[in-house]
Amino acid sequence: MIPDIIDAHAHCGRIDAFPPQDLCDYLSHIGGSGIGGAVMFSPVMEIYDRYDPHFRDTGEWKRTRAESNGYLLSVGIPGFEVYPYFFIWNDFAVEQLTGAHKGIKWHRHPDEPVYNYGDPKCAAAIKEIQRRNMPVCLEEEFENTLYFINELAPGVNVIIPHCGMLNGGYDLFRRHGIWEMPNIYADTALAPVGDVSDYISRYGCERLMFGSDFPFGDPVSEAHKILRLKLTGEQERAILGLNIKRLLDASNRK
Secondary structure: OOOOEEEEEEEOOOOOOOOOOOHHHHHOOOOOOOEEEEEEEOOHHHOOOOOOOOOOOOHHHHHHHHHHHHHOOOOOEOOEEEEEEEEOOOOOOHHHOOOOOOEEEEEOOOOOOOOOOOOHHHHHHHHHHHHHOOOEEEEOOHHHHHHHHHHHOOOOOEEEHHHHOOOOOHHHHHHOOOOOOOOEEEEOOOOOHHHHHHHHHHHOOOOEEOOOOEOOOOHHHHHHHHHOOOOOHHHHHHHHHHHHHHHHHHOOOO
């Protein structure tokens, strides 16, 4: 494998241990693979109760959320780079952002508690994200995704995970011309090979990045999915590390 591969989509936490997803668990899956770093964000169940559609925030949840986001700032070992993302929720606590945070995780599924998009704190949080030039890994329902891209946060670099598989589907994004937008990126985590190939043939490799969705996907298998596409070396390097590295290098500018 090409050295210095960066996984652009991995979960890492120590409070939610089912499935195990601490850094040591991730590292145990990648020996000899050439993966030299990973974007990591907190597991969902360390941020909100995804199984309660009527979830209401509490002081205890805010404490747990802050602890989980803060934990990612403390992990790392020599020879492996962790790029911490801040998992934002309805307290929109951007005051907790530090210079070490490299991006934002913005996530919910259709049957889960909703973001309070009308809260003035949401607009203020997006303004701070824009000021810091932070990419947002956005996993939302399709209509909310369009609202975020076109109205709430125009111009923000948005990464659509799974090539859109859980945001409404790859083809829906294609039909709406979303993949053509210069600030919209995609990661390949658990995405069907056909979608990844179609993306490359239509839009090239400049805004596509390898991700694993660990612990739900295996990092080595997901990286080999890219290598089996028989791309040029330049294309492989772009998808497997250079594209996300460029975004991360530009992030959190003061």
